[in-house]
Each structure stands twice: as C-alpha cells, then as structure tokens.
Amino acid sequence: MPTSSLCVWSPSTYISVTVRRAARLVLCTFLLSCVAAYLIDNMRVFQLTTALGSIIVSATALTPEQLIAAPRRSDAIPNPSGEVALFSTSEYSFETHATSSWWSLLDLETGKVTQLTNDSNVSELTWLGSTDSGLLYINGTNAEIPGGTEIWVSDTSDFVNSAYKAASLPAPLSGLKTAITKSGDINFLVYGESWPNGTAYNKELVATPLSSARIHDSIYVRHWDTWLTTRFNAIFSGTLKKKRAGPGATSAYTSNGSLKNLVAGVKNLESPYPPFGDASDYDISSDGKLVAFKSKAPELPRANHTASYIYLVPHDGSNKAVAINGPDSPGTPKDIKGDSSSPVFSPDGRHLAYLQMEDISYESDRRTVYVHTIDSKDTIRTLAKNWDRSPGAIKWTADGKNLVLNTEDSARSRLFLLPADAGNDFKPKNFTDGGSVAAYYGLPSGEYLVSSSAIHTSRTVYTAKPGEGVTGVVFSANEVDPALKNLGPSDADEFYYKGNWTDIHSWIVYPSGFDKSKTYPLLFYIHGGPQGSWGDSWSTRWNYKVFADQGYVVVAPNPTGSTGFGDKLTDEIANNWGSYPYDDLVKCWEHVRDNFDFIDTSRGVAAGASYGGFMINWIQGNPLGREFKALASHDGTFVADAKVSTEELWFMEHEFNGTFWDNRENYRRFDPSAPEHIKQFATPQLVIHSDLDYRLPISEGLALFNILQERGVPSRLLSFPDENHW
Ligand SMILES: *[C@@H]1O[C@H](CO)[C@@H](O)[C@H](O)[C@H]1NC(C)=O
Ligand SMILES: *[C@@H]1O[C@H](CO)[C@@H](O)[C@H](O)[C@H]1NC(C)=O
Ligand SMILES: *[C@@H]1O[C@H](CO)[C@@H](O)[C@H](O)[C@H]1NC(C)=O
C-alpha cells in the first residue's frame, strides 16, 4: 500500500516478491550490506580512536548475506475448497550468483509443503476457475514470437504431463485475471505496454532506432526510473474457449489469439499505472462480462495531479470505457477529486467497491471506501467516511454482505471487517493484530488465508476469521529457514513517547543474544515518505534485524508525517519538513538516552533514505547531528532549489504548499544546503545515491558529497549506475 512518494516502503511491494522481480530485488539488497559494512567499519575506527568499547555481535546473528540468500515467498493462494494453497519461492545463491525459483503447494491442514515445479518459464500460477486441481499460468517464452509469452493449462496431479498451451500472447504480458463465463469459457485479462495505436508492445520485435535522442513538448519527461514515451500500460482481454470433447475425452481450452485493448479506446487512459500499479488496478466480474480499472484523469496533466478515476468496460471491448466517478459521471461524489484505486466487483457482479482520496494533488490523503451500484449509474455510496484510517486493499466476503479491508493501523497492517451497508460513522473492527498482512483470500469456512510478515519473520501464513481473530498458523518461515530460526516476537518491542505536539510511536529492535545488563550502540532509523511508517514487517532492504544483529539496538520512530496513526499526524508534515518531525526525533533520542540503560547513545549512528535521507542531511547541519558518530543518507534531497528537477510535481507542490515561483520561501525553509547549516557539518557521513533515481536526481548526492569533502568531513559516496530511487 504505497502511500508515500519519496520512498515507498510498502510491504506488499517488497515482501511478496514475484518470481519475475526477484532478480532486481536481489540487487537492491546489496545496498543493505554496504550500509551495514560501512557502519561497522566506522565503528571500528571510532573504537580505535576514542576507545568507546566493543560491539557485541552474537554467534547466532543474522548477517546481510543470510538476509539476501534467504528464501522469498509470494502470497499463498488457496484452491476453491481451501485444502491447499499455491505459492512461489525464490532464492539467491552466493555460490552460483543466480536466483532460482520454484512453485509449491501448501497443505492447509498439515502445513506440509510439496514442490510443484521449478521450471523458470512458469509464473503467475493460479487456480483454474472453480476446480481444485486445475491450474493456469503464464509461460515466459513463446514458441513462435520472440519476446512473447503464452498461457498454459495444467493440473496439480501431474504438472508436467498434463500441461498444454492454451493461448499465445504476442508480447511480454502478465497480470493474469480470469472469470468463467456462462458457457464455460475462460475470459482473461493481462496487461503490458501498448503502442499508441493499441497494439501490444514487444521490445524484441523493434529494431534499434538510429538515434537515441529524445524530444519532449510537455511536462512529465520521466517517471521514477524511466524516460516516458508515447507508449502506455494497457489491459488486454481475451478468451480461452472450452472445446467440448466427445464422451470419455477431457475438454481443453484454446484461443484464437485475438486480444482487445480495453484502455486504448479513450485518449490518455493508462492502466495499470506505473511503476507500482499491477493487477490490483483492475478486476473482472464473476460472469466475465465486465471489467473495471483505474486510470489517471485523462483530461489533466499527469505530472501535477494525482486525480484518477474508475472505469467500466465490457470484456469483449464492444464499448468504450466509461468513468463512474469522473467529472462528467452522474454519480461522482461532490468534491472528491483524488486518486482512485482497488476496484473490486461484488460476488454477484451488481456492485463495485473502490477506494478514493479527496485531494486532487495529495498522494497520501486518506482513502475512503465507495460502493457503486452497477446499472444504476448515478449511485455511489461512501462507507465509514469518518473512520480515521486509510485502507489499502478491499475484498468482498463470499456472501457479498461485507468488505474486508487491509489497513495500515498503528505500525501494522491489519484486516478490518466493514458491512457493505455501513454508514459514515461506522468504525470497522480489526480481526488480525500483529505483523503486516501482505495478501488475504477467502476460504469456504468463512475464514481468510492470510500471508503476512513481521519484524521477526519474512513469512507467516495463517487463518483468521472476522469477529474471531487468528484461528490457526499454517506456515512459518522461522521454522524452515535456518537463517531465521533464532528470530522471534521478542526481538522487537515498541514504546510511545511525548513528541513535539503529540505522542509518538517507535519500534525498538534488539540484536540476537540481547542482554539487558549490557550496553549497545544505537542505530537510529529514519523512514521515508515522508508519509510512510516503520511497520511490523520484513524488508529485504532496510531490515531492522540485520542492522540490529551487527551489534546495535535499532530505534525506529514514527514521527510527524507517519501514516497509520490518523490523518493529523500524516498531514502535519506538509510545509514542516524540518520542524515538527525534527523535534520529534530529538525528543525520541532524548527519551532513549534517559530511559534505556542498555543503549549507549554516545555511540550512535543515524540512517535514513529518501525523506529519511533529507532528514539525515538536515540533522548533519543541526545540533542533533553532533550526537551521532556517523550518519548514512540514501537518496536524500540536499539543495532546496533543486527540488524542481523531480518528476511528480504534485508531490512538492503539495509538500511545499504552492509553486516553485510563488512560494519559494516554503521550498527553502528547511534547506540542508543553506550556509548556516553546512557550516555545522562535522559527523562522518555515508552518501548513497544512484544514477537511475529520477525523483531526486544523482546530482543531490553528488552535491552533498562534494560539500562534505570540501568541509573536511570524513565521507564516502556509494553509487550504482543501474539502481533507482528504491
Ligand atoms: C529442478 O529440480 C530438479 C529436481 O529436483 C533438479 O534436478 C533441477 O536442477 C532443478 N532445476 C532448476 C532450474 O533449479
Ligand atoms: C523455457 O522454454 C524455452 C523454450 O521452450 C526453453 O528453451 C527453456 O529451456 C525453458 N526453460 C526452462 C528452465 O525449462
Ligand atoms: C513454455 O513454452 C514453451 C514454448 O511453447 C514450451 O516449449 C515449454 O515447454 C513451456 N514450458 C512450460 C513449463 O509450460
């Protein structure tokens, strides 16, 4: 549930690693070991020069290498009867320097895991309709079309021998979603890039142009790590026809290969929205006839608005997509102009639930639940509008009477039950508690199969029931992954302290073999966003436990700007980047110094990325900087006036409350590069910044490093030519 712009620390983005993305994620995690190694290096230097004492590293400590090589598992998807679930695992090897991946079946009764296939051509394995053993998957190669893919059908009973090709896809399409039609066919959706004329884009069929020059006539030149072109993401629909064979023979699915681009019919639509948009940006009704998707507002410049609408379109593409909540839609709720997301059809196909923010240019505004009644074009109801939480995902219960929401809540992601007829004052109740829910699927028992992670585990699969809570644990990574076997809930704790204007939450994470009677150096963790949070979740990048296990106690506060504690805490950071949050951090550091005898704050290191990197740079030029032995900033802004070189202009226009020309004083108010701050720089600093960061271009890191060096502050620059902001 990425709410934060400068840095997305979303568990769903980073924990439920799909096989396709595993390789890229592995690269990202090398950063972590570099930061850890740097911090250890520096501490060694300080030990020699200031004789501050030793760092205690336990023999059972989790190393950066172990974190990187530990298995990464996708969500567990149950079959219709709820007997088994499918999931994938990927694993990086330091011996072969390669990532291998495989799919497994998890027996939900016994917890037993059996491997189904380790063929790397298999991705997005899912259940075929209402069968308990039939499978559908995307095959990453295409026998006829270079760069194309295929849809295959198979069966759990004999994966290899029962597999056959059902459709050829002309491009690298993915994001398979299906519904069985009345006549037994499978209507499917996939997505990928589209040429302006609606044809699926296949990179391998395109000749390298003779010139690499680019020309642009309007804003939005690049986005995150990509230079934008006239191509866009689109959803394609197709059908696998059920061939009814004669008596005794099994039926089979085939496709004539024809695909309809459901997005291209309306100018300027795009879905899913890159880079984080995925199959959750669209849905197909249970009868396969109707498709819903989100797209950014086609009539507005994309770089300076977050507005997006939900569209409905027939699966066969016989009509153009129509917005249900656009400026011209009859039912659009008054003054609701922000980002729409998560469209989901009710089981009977008569309603569509979705989420939407109010503000037209604020990406971290609260999401509210809306329900649209299909065929009654002007009806959109709001549910629990006054609930001070921002759900990130919706599912209908099987009876269509309730919605189950995955919602960030006090540094966890919990499941909440919301009746579909709830009024605006209704306060949904959670039925899960610790950790962070990454995915959840309904079971015939009325329970949900939940895939989650926590500070102490990369994956737990459990069942939970609305109104009851957790009913059983099916799988725990800590029981099977050797590197994780010494981790447990007691590795982390939390506390609240008096911040600048309200009570602030913080995690505290202990190293392995922690002994309260000893003292440990402090690692002070500052999150990005700024609208984000340190949650009870596992990360393969900023993993609390790996940092802690280098001999530190990690303190990870959620100061002003953090999400999951209500709108006010989130919203108060606008125009206040260096004030309240800085003061919240100072007060956290003082609280730690005064209350935790086992933490030696005189041996402290602070680290942060994105907004957290900005904050590190701000701390360097302010009194708190003198309390640390070393600082690490990853992709932080440094020069206030350089903010305008970013890509999503709405972000800074919201955060600094106005334009670069009319409100320049807001941009400059908290400028780490102002002379009076630079003159305070004194603490050794690691600067991490990579070439493909188009949000805060590499020049920010270079400028900072240049200044640190010229001021004679011990510093190092770590940069990757092929890495982006995250
Ligand atoms: C897949 O598993 C088989 C049998 O365990 C093994 O021989 C093979 O090397 C594996 N292939 C890959 C690509 O991991
Ligand atoms: C994937 O399919 C292609 C085409 O048949 C084949 O050459 C390749 O070996 C397959 N990969 C694996 C891991 O089986
Ligand atoms: C994937 O597709 C290729 C090309 O059609 C085929 O040779 C290969 O056997 C398929 N692999 C699987 C696992 O479906």
Ligand SMILES: *[C@@H]1O[C@H](CO)[C@@H](O)[C@H](O)[C@H]1NC(C)=O
């Ligand atoms: C669409 O445009 C692409 C790129 O110019 C081209 O290769 C393709 O043939 C076009 N498709 C149709 C149906 O005209």
Ligand SMILES: *[C@@H]1O[C@H](CO)[C@@H](O)[C@H](O)[C@H]1NC(C)=O
């Ligand atoms: C392919 O199948 C679809 C869906 O059944 C149908 O609408 C379309 O007309 C067919 N196209 C061709 C070229 O046969």
Ligand SMILES: *[C@@H]1O[C@H](CO)[C@@H](O)[C@H](O)[C@H]1NC(C)=O
């Ligand atoms: C957004 O950019 C467009 C130009 O692309 C400009 O006309 C419009 O005024 C801008 N809106 C805001 C709110 O800055």
Ligand SMILES: *[C@@H]1O[C@H](CO)[C@@H](O)[C@H](O)[C@H]1NC(C)=O
């Ligand atoms: C709901 O969350 C609260 C914390 O706000 C927790 O104490 C409670 O146990 C959770 N309920 C369930 C059923 O997990």
Ligand SMILES: *[C@@H]1O[C@H](CO)[C@@H](O)[C@H](O)[C@H]1NC(C)=O
């Ligand atoms: C809150 O922070 C502001 C800005 O740094 C500061 O001026 C003010 O004194 C702080 N308030 C309290 C109660 O600490």
Ligand SMILES: *[C@@H]1O[C@H](CO)[C@@H](O)[C@H](O)[C@H]1NC(C)=O
């Ligand atoms: C932003 O600016 C508007 C007027 O331009 C003002 O009313 C509002 O208080 C400002 N918000 C903040 C957070 O400074």
